[in-house]
Amino acid sequence: MAIRMCLNEHYDYDVMQEALTREIRSETFGVPAQYQIVRQAWNGFWGRVFFCVHKSVLSSTLKEEVSLGNAAKRLMSEVVAVKSRQRAPEWASLEVQMMEKILEHAKGNVEKFHCARILASGCSHGLEWPNWIEVSAHPGSLTLSNLKDFGWKPCEEFVYHVFIQLMDALFFLHKKCDPPIVHSNIFAENLMLDTRSEPHYPGFPNIILIDFGESDEAPSSYDYAECKLGRDRCMAYSVVYLLGIKASKGSRSAERNSDGFLEFQKMFPSSMYYRKEECSPSLESVWESFGETAKSARANTSPEQLREMSEIFTNASRENEDLLEMDLKRVLEQNLGQHESTA
Missing domain, CATH: 3.30.200.20 (Phosphorylase Kinase; domain 1)
Known part of the structure; x- marks a missing residue:
């Protein structure tokens, strides 16, 4: 929707x-x-x-x-x-x-x-x-694309949070739904930051995938299905990658980007836009590589960053x-x- x-x-x-x-x-x-x-x-x-x-x-x-x-x-x-x-x-x-x-x-x-x-x-x-x-x-609530309206440079912990919950959404649609459901329209404009509901993780807004206007079940043909599912993955990885770039450009964030975050960003190179969609990294491989790193980094979010996020989302x-x-x-x-x- x-x-x-x-x-x-x-x-x-x-x-x-x-x-x-x-x-x-x-x-x-x-x-x-x-x-x-x-x-x-x-x-x-x-x-x-x-x-x-x-x-x-x-x-x-x-x-x-x-x-x-x-x-x-x-x-x-x-x-x-x-x-x-x-x-x-x-x-x-x-x-x-x-x-x-x-x-x-x-x-x-x-x-x-x-x-x-x-x-x-x-x-x-x-x-x-x-x-x-x-x-x-x-x-x-607002969408991920609206963050630019407030001049806020997201911290790397917030990028990890978006990554974790977006991966949860894709694992549900692609793995738990049978047949798999393809969203087909994953962009920052279609990721809502729900600030009113009970947070799934304290201090962070819930990430809600919206706009299912182009969604469909994955085709029965494996190659065609993988192409459609791969396109979903490419779009999701691109959202995280572009959000990570904004975090890296923040004045304070640029000074404190961890080695883990820089390695995390390398997983989503800009060249991904030109790769064959069916060759995009699987959900399992990406989560195995960075899932624990993301959860650990989010758990160690500083009180200062939590206060800053709370102020931004409360005002919005x-x-x-x-x-x-x-x-x-x-x-x-x-x-x-x-x-x-x-x-």
Whole structure:
């Protein structure tokens, strides 16, 4: 899912609502009637993602004797992300199938889950293919690509953390799922830093793989399957490699890059972009070489680095949440008059 919980530009609410109203009259952008759109979270070639609340939840909130501010804060935990598909019905159906299979393979063990979770899906406007998907939202979170907006040079311990949890996600998709599931779109923009949920590892945000719009099961042919799985590995290794370059360029990080980290970076040379994808190092070999090093380095993160990360992610989350809370207040105000007139 292309659920990019990033710092979006805060559009004028009335203008945004008018534009959204025009758009959702189209079959291809039809957000189901049971959702109240709060704001647009992302816009892409294949569809759009909206932060929404269920109208039933909104209605029950309006009945409570609380201030708009408190009501908006309560609704924050009820926000979901709804993706409406614009084109390619076959890919829309596949996206739903793959996300449902991923959840099925997790067998309810979602506490340590590193993939976006599907909550519901369906067809609207009489279409015969699922043109909308509801997934769990993490308002306030940001993506790995958003780190540049804060001028933060990630420390090597954070790079190791991303490596560990991204490898966990790939081991799950490629090894535990049967047949293996190929994500096909692993980029920094599709790695969400979940700062709201209980951390899988203290002091670090959870890494969640999002946007399963191009996912599919690996082909039965070994060579073709290895090519597709190898492409996933190449993209994942490239994310870690590029993040490591940013860490190496940091003023303090450059002085303290450990020998282990420099060796780790050599594993992901820029020439990887030009290698045959099926020849990319296997998950097992990469983890055997650097898994323990990564876990040990993360465990020894200094208090100073932990404080710096906490400050960065707290400020980013607060800014995102403040913008969303403002939109929720406007939604409440807009619906309050309608609620009072029907009471």
